[in-house]
Amino acid sequence: MNNPCKLCEKRRAKRHCPGVQGEICAVCCGTERENTIDCPLDCEYLREARLRDRPVSISEADLPNKDIQVSEDFIRKQENVVMWLGNALARVMEARRSVDGDAREGLESLIKTYRTLESGLIYETRPSNPYAADIQEALKQAIDELRKKLAETSGMQTLRDTDLLGSLVFLQRLELQHNNGRRRGRAFFDFLRTYFPIQAPPPAVVA
Numbered sequence: 001m002n003n004p005c006k007l008c009e010k011r012r013a014k015r016h017c018p019g020v021q022g023e024i025c026a027v028c029c030g031t032e033r034e035n036t037i038d039c040p041l042d043c044e045y046l047r048e049a050r051l052r053d054r055p056v057s058i059s060e061a062d063l064p065n066k067d068i069q070v071s072e073d074f075i076r077k078q079e080n081v082v083m084w085l086g087n088a089l090a091r092v093m094e095a096r097r098s099v100d101g102d103a104r105e106g107l108e109s110l111i112k113t114y115r116t117l118e119s120g121l122i123y124e125t126r127p128s129n130p131y132a133a134d135i136q137e138a139l140k141q142a143i144d145e146l147r148k149k150l151a152e153t154s155g156m157q158t159l160r161d162t163d164l165l166g167s168l169v170f171l172q173r174l175e176l177q178h179n180n181g182r183r184r185g186r187a188f189f190d191f192l193r194t195y196f197p198i199q200a201p202p203p204a205v206v207a
Contacts, residue, residue, distance in 0.1 A: 007032060018043055034182035038097075041190055050190065056181040063173070065111060070170045081146070081159070081167045083196060088142035089135065089171065090192040098131045100179045100188040106135030107172045114165040139168075 003013045006022035013023030019037035030049075033039055039046045060066065075082060093103060105127050112125040127133045143164060150158050178188040 015045060017045075034180070034185045034187075036184075038184055039186075041186065041193075050187065053180045053187055055177055055179055058176055063176075064108065065115075065169050065172065068166060068169045070166050070173070074166055075170060078163055078167050081163060082170055084146050085139060085142060085167055086171060086192055086196040088138055090189065090196050092135050092138035093186075093189045094193070096131055096134050098135060098189070099183075100175060100185050101183070102129060102131035103135055103188060104172070104175050104179070105129055105132035106139065107168060107175065109133075110136045110139055111165065111168050111172060114161055114168065117161050118165070 003023055005011045005013045005025035005028055006017070006020055007024050007028040011025035011027060014026050015024060015029060016022070017024045017029060017037065019033075019039045024032075029045055033046060033049060089103060089107075092098070096102075109125045109127045109132065113123070116123040116125075127136060143159075147159055174191070175188045178191045179185060180187040
């Protein structure tokens with residue numbers, strides 16, 4: 001392969017990049033991957049890079065909503081709620097081709113809304129980013145659907161706002177844990193589609 005890299009036009013092209021539909025060098029692949037290139041998730045070089053990905057370092061002091069305790073016991077009791085919301089998040093990210101930053105913004109906005117409910121206020125925070133706004137709206141619809149299903153099966157409302165808030169914060173922390181810091185990164189979405197089934201389990205809440 002003697003053609004120059006399609007991106008830098010200096011180094012020799014070494015591999016085919018499905019994101020730019022052309023041949024690029026290894027250096028540009030490493031530096032531009034998920035930064036300026038929208039990489040298909042099945043790209044062999046992206047898959048290989050995933051094995052070496054490291055999340056952006058965030059200290060405990062910088063952790064958002066750190067006053068909300070999300071224990072292993074809480075996750076065990078709310079597992080189906082988390083799975084339901086995680087599945088909804090994965091579906092909207094796939095449909096809108098959202099990046100991890102959009103998920104972070106959408107989750108944070110919805111968390112802020114639920115935090116105002118805790119204080120007795122009703123104030124909805126809405127992101128200006130349309131991708132994040134779509135994520136927020138999809139999660140709200142998923143919550144409404146879950147409440148309806150639980151009411152139909154139990155005859156009463158069994159899903160507390162505090163449990164929803166904790167579940168959303170857990171997903172937010174998963175995003176922070178898996179975000180690779182690249183502007184167009186989808187490592188968190190890759191995690192979601194791997195560990196959250198296409199069909200969420202039947203909703204059930206443990207009191």
